[in-house]
Amino acid sequence: xxxxxxxxxxxxxxxxxxxxxxxxxxxxxxQEYGGASAxxxxxxxxxxxxxxxxxxxxxxxxxxxxxxxxEEAGLIETARSILANEPAALFSGLAPRCLLxxxxxxxxxxxxxxWTRLFRVNxxxxxxxxxxxxxxxxxLNT
Numbered sequence: 001x002x003x004x005x006x007x008x009x010x011x012x013x014x015x016x017x018x019x020x021x022x023x024x025x026x027x028x029x030x031q032e033y034g035g036a037s038a039x040x041x042x043x044x045x046x047x048x049x050x051x052x053x054x055x056x057x058x059x060x061x062x063x064x065x066x067x068x069x070x071e072e073a074g075l076i077e078t079a080r081s082i083l084a085n086e087p088a089a090l091f092s093g094l095a096p097r098c099l100l101x102x103x104x105x106x107x108x109x110x111x112x113x114x115w116t117r118l119f120r121v122n123x124x125x126x127x128x129x130x131x132x133x134x135x136x137x138x139x140l141n142t
Contacts, residue, residue: 042109
């Protein structure tokens with residue numbers, strides 16, 4: 001699971017951030033349309049995350065199938081088998097995964113943008129909350 005979830009989450013946030021910055025600098029007019037840049041950046045982040053994690057998901061799926069059939073298979077052996085026999089199979093199901101994650105993550109960031117605009121939350125507010133947590137944690141350590 002770690003091979004799948006950690007890269008997925010890191011890619012999701014990194015690509016969203018980088019795409020949002022690129023959209024802001026190259027298409028500043030898009031910022032006027034509430035949520036459009038968040039949706040677009042979220043879709044791109046979802047597609048890239050799906051692309052990066054499809055091989056790991058394929059390995060986990062193949063490993064689960066082998067274990068369900070009663071075969072004793074390890075992650076390394078399963079990866080070697082796929083790479084030796086059918087390396088393109090690592091990307092099986094790529095299009096549906098990219099479509100699913102693009103839509104899901106695009107929707108998540110659209111909702112995030114909607115709620116932050118509705119409640120007028122800005123990055124300084126979030127930093128204030130983090131500063132309060134840091135202060136409480138340092139208080140507990142003394």
